[in-house]
Amino acid sequence: xxxxxxxxxxxxxxxxxxxxxxxxxxxxxxxxxxxxxxxxxxxxxxxxxxxxxxxxxxxxxxxxxxxxxxxxxxxxxxxxxxxxxxxxxxxxxxxxxxxxxxxxxxxxxxxxxxxxxxxxxxxxxxxxxxxxxxxxxxxxxxxxxxxxxxxxxxxxxxxxxxxxxxxxxxxxxxxxxxxxxxxxx
Numbered sequence: 470x471x472x473x474x475x476x477x478x479x480x481x482x483x484x485x486x487x488x489x490x491x492x493x494x495x496x497x498x499x500x501x502x503x504x505x506x507x508x509x510x511x512x513x514x515x516x517x518x519x520x521x522x523x524x525x526x527x528x529x530x531x532x533x534x535x536x537x538x539x540x541x542x543x544x545x546x547x548x549x550x551x552x553x554x555x556x557x558x559x560x561x562x563x564x565x566x567x568x569x570x571x572x573x574x575x576x577x578x579x580x581x582x583x584x585x586x587x588x589x590x591x592x593x594x595x596x597x598x599x600x601x602x603x604x605x606x607x608x609x610x611x612x613x614x615x616x617x618x619x620x621x622x623x624x625x626x627x628x629x630x631x632x633x634x635x636x637x638x639x640x641x642x643x644x645x646x647x648x649x650x651x652x653x654x
Contacts (some may be wrong), residue, residue, distance in 0.1 A: 477569070506626040507545050507553055508644050509533060510579030515557065518570040523561075525564040526576060539565055545598050550575070578643035585609040585649035586615035598621060602637035616652035623648070 507513070509531045527535040533546015540560040545553040554571045561569040573574040578595035581604060588609030596603075601620055613616060620634040625644020632648075641647060 489490050504549055505575075505642060506547050506549060506578055507532040507533070507575075508545065508625060511575055511643070512572045512577040513545075513553075514576050516574075517557075517566075518572070519560065520566075520569075545573075547628075567598035579624070581641050581643055582644065582646045583649070586612045586651050587649055588612055595641075599641040600637065601639045601641060601647055605637075605649065611649065614651050616650045619627050619652075621648040621650065623645070 471520060500585055509529055511529045513527050513529065515524060515527055515535075515537065523538055525538075527537065529535055532544075534542045534544050536542050537557070540557070540563075543553075543556055543560060545556060549557065550573045554573045554641040557571045557573070557612065558569050561571070580592040581592075581595050581599065582592050583604050584590045587605055588611075590608060593604070593607045601622065605611060617637075620635040620637075620639075621632045622639060622641070623630050623632055625642060625646070633648065
């Protein structure tokens with residue numbers, strides 16, 4: 470029996486146990502919730518409600534900043550969308566507006582990278598819901614030397630660039646580097 474078959478059997482047994490025991494909800498795939506953090510290369514749509522001159526599209530520069538009319542540079546790097554909106558609100562309240570309402574949306578995410586034992590390593594545009602397995606497929610699939618059980622992911626928003634073990638269903642975020650290791654014979 471293959472490793473995949475054993476995983477499927479384990480998943481079925483887990484679901485059956487939860488159903489029989491009344492164990493609540495079942496989460497398939499990775500249960501870790503990852504909150505997206507802005508970074509260099511992200512293109513944002515910022516809407517300041519009622520102020521069309523202040524609203525528009527802005528790109529996060531290499532230092533994690535955007536430059537907006539009236540308030541100038543705002544450091545949004547490593548912030549969530551809500552944190553970025555809050556920073557803009559604070560700057561607008563500082564002598565410009567009484568009660569600004571701001572919305573921040575990502576128009577284009579920065580790319581992710583896949584390297585190692587895939588047929589076409591490189592950078593690829595991010596798509597929502599991306600997993601390691603989907604990233605490998607975008608990279609042309611595994612080479613014959615790939616160790617499919619030895620995949621490393623380096624999070625794009627981790628300043629320490631720590632390597633984490635990844636599985637095929639691990640969530641990939643913009644800026645992440647996925648590395649497929651070589652199998653030793």
